[in-house]
Amino acid sequence: MAIIISQEKCTGCEVCSSACAPLALLRSVGDRRLSIAIDYSKCNLCGDCERLCPEDALRITESPVTTPGSISLFECEMAKCDNCGRYFAPKPLIDKFKRILKDRDPRIVASLGLCPVCKDQAIDKVP
Ligand code: SF4
Numbered sequence: 001m002a003i004i005i006s007q008e009k010c011t012g013c014e015v016c017s018s019a020c021a022p023l024a025l026l027r028s029v030g031d032r033r034l035s036i037a038i039d040y041s042k043c044n045l046c047g048d049c050e051r052l053c054p055e056d057a058l059r060i061t062e063s064p065v066t067t068p069g070s071i072s073l074f075e076c077e078m079a080k081c082d083n084c085g086r087y088f089a090p091k092p093l094i095d096k097f098k099r100i101l102k103d104r105d106p107r108i109v110a111s112l113g114l115c116p117v118c119k120d121q122a123i124d125k126v127p
């Protein structure tokens, strides 16, 4: 079997890696990018990652895996804070929230472009 993640559907939310009890799904952040990889030697085929993915982006297939070690499944850019420039969250995830909320309060959409530290500071300034 093999696990695949759709580059188009995945938002980088990390639900799958958080749910993976044997830590077979590994997330890493570096060079302003998020990546998710699998170590098949740890995977017990529990199916939790496929079941819990909110985007229906992850599939467990019947294809055989021949490559040993850790295999990259997904990669995306990180979003940059509009205030301090820090890279703070997967960009596809932030973009999705912005699309969903674009017709609501513009302050909410603006706050989605801020990292947690700048968001807290902005909240503290609200009278
Ligand atoms: S099938 Fe289970 S063990 Fe394997 S990667 Fe998914 S959550 Fe982890």
Ligand code: SF4
Pocket (backbone or CB within 6 Å): 005, 009, 010, 011, 012, 013, 014, 015, 016, 017, 036, 052, 053, 054, 055, 056, 057, 058
């Ligand atoms: S595969 Fe699904 S659960 Fe995992 S990061 Fe992508 S969208 Fe989230």
